[in-house]
Amino acid sequence: MASLLSLRARPAPRRHRWTAALGVTALALAGNGLLAAPAAYADATASQAVDFPTHCVPPPIAGIPPIDGTTSAEITVDKAAPKVGDTVTVTYTVTKPAAGNPVDLALPADIMTPTGKVALGGAQTGSVTVTGPKKNPPVPGKGTFPPFSMTGTFTVTAPGSITLSPGDYNIHTSYIMELDTPCTVTNPPAPVSQTIIASPQPGANERAIQLGTASGKPGERATVTGTKFTPLADVTVVGRAGAAETADKMTVKASSTGTFTAQLTVNDKATTGIVAYEGTAWNADKGAGPAAYTVIDDTPAPPNGQKLNAAVAAGTLSMTQAGDTVQLTSVDFGKGGAATGDLHGVTVKDFRGGPAGWSLTGKVTDFTGPGGAKIGAGKLSWTPSCTTKAGSPSTCAAGSAGVVGSAGATLASTPNGALTGGEFTAGAKVSLDVPAFTAPGAYAGVLTLTLT
Known part of the structure; x- marks a missing residue:
């Protein structure tokens, strides 16, 4: 179980300003407050160039209407097969912008700063904020904007596949005055340019047990099935009375795929749950449970008496964040x-x-x-x-x-x-x-x- 914290830094006059955003699963510090999200399974693919219709709005000072054109772009990553928890660096390259210099005045070199978004799809949704350097060749008046690249990062939070598509972008120019030309995807999302696949974080205890029934009379058998144990390991299956083990215990061997089925005879009326673990002593890193189990007391009630039965069910380990x-x-x-x-x-x-x-x-x-x-x-x-x-x-x-x-x-x-x-x-x-x-x-x- 994980939690996301995003710290952001925004420029202020003559100083840095650092901010952070805390979410439900990791800490993401993003240029514009990027918060990353979840994933699913598929094959990783090589990146490919895609074209998509784009609506660009020139600065009002240009006095020209919006431009509806086609953007050509490609998404690449530094890790095509990351593990859960890894940070992936994303590069969004616009090889052919849909907009150009909106004025007759030629623009000198190194006055353009692009920013944008990369859309995440599949099992992990959300967006990645990307930013490019203030760098460009000279642009003639009314000339087409040159190609540019933007980079950003996101964190993988679950195993599976993630698709990446080009998103909206903005071209900011700093020459004589500060001007922006925002371009949005006309029919989002744009085509997928890159697909990556994430594998589980190694070392996590994924062992689990399930009971065939949640109760039984003393002496009856409880069917216990286990999954994701170490293949061919000796597994102890035992009853629990609160935190203590009962005498109701047996050992089984896991299959070659890490599964087992055990028929545990439960006699102790104090039993409240059943656990399973590898070896002869409880180890939280190699065990599973407790799975709640109630022994039905079949002792006859005394004459004119009534038996009152109660049970306390085991819960889970969880965490939440305040903001x-x-x-x-x-x-x-x-x-x-x-x-x-x-x-x-x-x-x-x-x-x-x-x-x-x-x-x-x-x-x-x-x-x-x-x-x-x-x-x-x-x-x-x-x-x-x-x-x-x-x-x-x-x-x-x-x-x-x-x-x-x-x-x-x-x-x-x-x-x-x-x-x-x-x-x-x-x-x-x-x-x-x-x-x-x-x-x-x-x-x-x-x-x-x-x-x-």
Whole structure:
């Protein structure tokens, strides 16, 4: 389970302004506040040039009507087969713009700055903000705008295929006056130019069990099926009475595909669930469950008496975030320093009722800015905090203060124990160390929070 945090930087007169947006699954720092989203399966394909109808609106000073023409473009990526959590760099190249210089005055070199969007489709939807450098050859009066390229990044959040299509773009010129020529896709989305496929993040515990029935009388068998265990591993299937194991236990061997079926005889009337794990002792990284199970007490009621039965069902481990935007302090060009702020609180609810603790970790990508300028991931540090709701069986501990970086760091955690669970709120003060002469403009990166 992951969470997305987007930090943005917008240029202000003579200074940088850094902002951040926190979402439900990773931290994305985008030039215009890009928030990345989910994915599905398909084959990766080579990029291809596409043509699409475009509606361009010249600056009002030009005194000419909108231009309906055809744009030729191509999308390329630096990773055609990324893993979940990877950052993909996208390049949107317009080989033939639909618009041109709207005035008779010739435009000199290096006064054009393009920006645009790349549309994501398939299982991952949304858009990628892309920006190009302020660079162009001279453009004669009423001449066609030259080709240009724009780059941006997004984070893969689930395994599967992602399609990329050219989106709207804008050509900004800075000569005598500031002028914009926005061009929109007439019939969105434009044709797909690139398809990539993402694979699952290795190491995640995907083991799962399912019961044939959720209850039974003492001595009856519960059918337990397991999936995604290690092929041919010995698997212990055992009843649980709260956090303790009962004497109702058996061992089976997983098949060559990692599945198994066990018929567990349940005698203990205190049993509230069933777990399965590889080896002889519970290991949260190699186990699954508990799956709720209720033993139906068939002891006869005393004369004139009534038996009252109750059960407590095991829940799940989950997290939510309190907001999606974080404003960091301004940093001046030429001085640099720390752009600081506070992450929105992340609430973790551990309602599993078992012995396993949890860990909330984060990692961040490089911050990408105009013309490919970067602030390294190692420049982002945090000071974590964590509070525990009264009455919770577990107590959370904040991670260590320090660099987050691309390798990642722990935001908060709870230990394993006889009985774990509760509600917790984690957060952090963040600081981006901006070098003194970092190029002015908007910067973007992605911080992914993962709960395991």
